[in-house]
Amino acid sequence: MNLKKKYVVVGGQVCLREGVLEMFACPRGTKEHESVVSTNSPARFVHAGLLMIGARSGPPMQYHPEYKPAGGTEIDVEVVWEDAQGTLKRVRAQEWVKYIRTGKALDYPWVFAGSLFLMDEAAQERYYCADGGEMICVSNFSTAMLDLPVESGDANDNLMFAAFTENIPPLRTPVNLILTPKRPEKVDESEKQAAKDAPSPDGTVKPDVGNATPDAGKPAPDAGKPAPDAGKPAPDAGKAPPDAKGSEAEQSKQPVGTTGK
Template sequence: AIQAELEEWDRQMRAMADKYAAPPGAKQITKLPDLWIDTKAKRIYIDGYVTMRKGGLEMFACPVGTKEHESVVAAFAKSKEVHAGLLALGTKSGTPVSYDPEFKPPTGQPVAVWVTWRDEAGKFKVADARSWVQNNETKKPLAEQWVFAGSQLWTDPVDKVTHYSADSGDMICVSNFSSAMLDVPFSSSAQAGNLLFLAFTEHIPEQATSVRLVLVPQFENDPTATTPPDESILPLPSKDKRKPAEKTDDAKAAPKSSESESSQNATGNR
């Protein structure tokens, strides 16, 4: 019975993950069709779904199966895979937040984040991800862009296995974490009773809505850096089930997962 329940959960997750077809002109860089890189347009595409619409936030997006209870979007990709994609585009990582001996905010190249989806009628929708995050003090949307802090690696002293810290949940944060891949470049508390940001409920579609995140590194002299993505990046799939594409050279930059991490389920534990 437990196995049947897990299989049904995986089926439902995969149905959300396969809501949209691959973005044209982009190359798949994961085993499952959830993450793509467009080296010409300098874009990263990540599929996910709306996991929370109301409550305090520590991050905007987390990998599926980690911190859905404090994120707006759960992404069907690992943080280290997204990190590798950003590096492949030439995005410069900076430094995570530091508290000792004094507070130093995260640094790194700014990265714009867009959310795209289709409503029940199939109409294309796009929003600046910051509009889904509300400042609890000003009641306004998040104003600053995220920066590519880059997270960090740590080695388990017992089994000596090295891990990418942001894989535990801290993909796109709105509270400062030394493990954050993308973070806000100012002081933002991570204390449960003192969170600075909330989900901006009225701006967010229904829970379980399938979305495609578009990450746009802010390169100088890029005339399209602030241009919202258009409908072409969110095609609907054909009747045939999407097949995992062959990995490209861009994918070789991604850190390899251990054998125990490789599975076909949709919870992101690939």
């Protein structure tokens, strides 16, 4: 991933050029029969990378009690590869997916739905569901890492997709997927304040420069000068309290080893 430029790169290869799709990309060894690209990385690592560069996940889509599309940060997905002549190619991933009815390329973005974790009772451990195949989906799944923000699946024939064969290079062509979170047009005030309060790389807190007064950072006029009486003892310094002698005298009258009554 590139933390400065905010994108994640996922290596993989073309695994399908013809056929109906439920995914655009899946981890290798899962659902290559219905995905255009199989990736070398499990989905959970890609998920972690997106979080590290500021993307927000979820919620995943739901069907019950009513349909709600997936949410999360919009993610631009691009494919980079070299053709037979060694020329570097780069296209939007949507160009490799088409509507079955119209033959046109996919025109919806993907959102970072985030998938979900389930408990494997036998192994007594949690597992990330998108590792099972649903990395970048074109049919809706509650387990999708990236999903379309519209209803898509067997119940909606208008949104059934297939591989856009003419646009896809030969099988087993190595590719890189570049995932870039789309930056929001507006940043809310809480995010601005969080950015202000964030510690700098050396661990110190950034000063609120925007609210500083014109003389902020300048020493006070008398800074560094001692006060007029600095170093002089206080007038009564060293003198015992008025009743100190009396107390000592009374104490001296007491026999050693006895206490006063």
